[in-house]
Amino acid sequence: xxxKSKLWYLENFNLFEIMGKSEMxxxxxxxxxxxxxxxQPIYFAEDPSNSIFFLKKGRVKLxxxxxxxxxxxxxxxxxxxxxxxxxxxxIGERTDFATTMDESLVCAISKNDFKxxxxxxxxxxxxxxxxxxxxxxxYSERIExxxxxxxxxxxxxxxxNLALEQGKRIGDEIFLKPFLTHQNIAELTACTRQTxxxxxxxxxxxxxxxxxxxxxxxxxxxxxxKLK
Numbered sequence: 001x002x003x004k005s006k007l008w009y010l011e012n013f014n015l016f017e018i019m020g021k022s023e024m025x026x027x028x029x030x031x032x033x034x035x036x037x038x039x040q041p042i043y044f045a046e047d048p049s050n051s052i053f054f055l056k057k058g059r060v061k062l063x064x065x066x067x068x069x070x071x072x073x074x075x076x077x078x079x080x081x082x083x084x085x086x087x088x089x090x091i092g093e094r095t096d097f098a099t100t101m102d103e104s105l106v107c108a109i110s111k112n113d114f115k116x117x118x119x120x121x122x123x124x125x126x127x128x129x130x131x132x133x134x135x136x137x138x139y140s141e142r143i144e145x146x147x148x149x150x151x152x153x154x155x156x157x158x159x160x161n162l163a164l165e166q167g168k169r170i171g172d173e174i175f176l177k178p179f180l181t182h183q184n185i186a187e188l189t190a191c192t193r194q195t196x197x198x199x200x201x202x203x204x205x206x207x208x209x210x211x212x213x214x215x216x217x218x219x220x221x222x223x224x225x226k227l228k
Contacts (some may be wrong), residue, residue: 003205015082015131017056018123030113035105042098042106049087049094051108055079058104059178063187064095073138073187076101078166085132087111088118101184146190154189155199157228159209163218177215 016024017073033056036042042053042060055154059066074096077083077181083098088111109117118125147156159176180202203209210217210225 016124017126018127019121023121027109027117030117031107033105033107033108035103038100038103040100042100043084043094044081045094046096047094049084049092049164050111051084052082052087052111052114053084053098054102054103054107055081055083056101056107058102060098060104060106061101061184064096071187072190073184074142076162076188079134082131085128085135088115088128088132104191151189151191151195152199153209153228155185155191155196156203156224158189159200159216160218160221160228161222163216167216167218172219172221174218174221176217179211179214179216181213 016027031054035059040096043051046063048178056079058079059106060083061073062075062077062083062167063071063073066072075083077098084094090185118128145157162180163174163176167174169175180188182193182196185191185196185200189205190195191199196199200209200211203224204211204224208227
């Protein structure tokens with residue numbers, strides 16, 4: 001287990017910045033924390049929707065299976081993110097799979113315990129409502145991109161948005177580390193791995209980006225944005 005306490009992780013979680021010390025102590029008492037190895041499931045589709053999760057270390061992918069049996073990543077969860085939060089809406093079963101992409105540290109809380117906690121903290125209730133609305137809007141935007149954009153636009157839009165959300169600006173460039181595998185990007189953009197490789201290689205040859213297995217660098221944000 002990490003040398004940092006569960007309370008330390010919860011206190012450094014964006015969602016709980018508005019909470020006081022006594023509320024955080026109560027939250028600590030009703031959550032559990034565990035380390036999960038790479039490529040391990042956290043929950044499966046059709047599992048009872050009984051818990052909400054907070055990711056403190058690592059990355060998690062949320063996936064769904066198409067009728068043809070193809071895996072499609074619907075969301076990437078990064079440290080500081082909540083997932084499984086649709087439990088709050090009393091949805092009976094999970095509709096997606098949650099699987100670790102790296103060795104991860106996950107906090108979990110039962111749906112009922114969290115509901116009771118939120119009811120006593122109106123500010124947190126508002127934040128959760130905003131979070132669910134934001135997540136639903138993001139899912140809607142992803143579906144629109146999959147339906148209305150061609151393969152190049154989907155890949156460009158994905159890496160551009162990912163870099164803005166998680167990258168670090170250094171001068172006129174944006175650095176994103178860690179980067180995803182081409183297979184991961186393919187699953188996220190409904191393309192083949194070969195198509196993703198071709199598109200990224202073309203962008204690199206034009207001097208718009210550079211990348212390797214560990215990082216992505218956007219050299220020309222303006223040109224990349226025009227292609228999305």
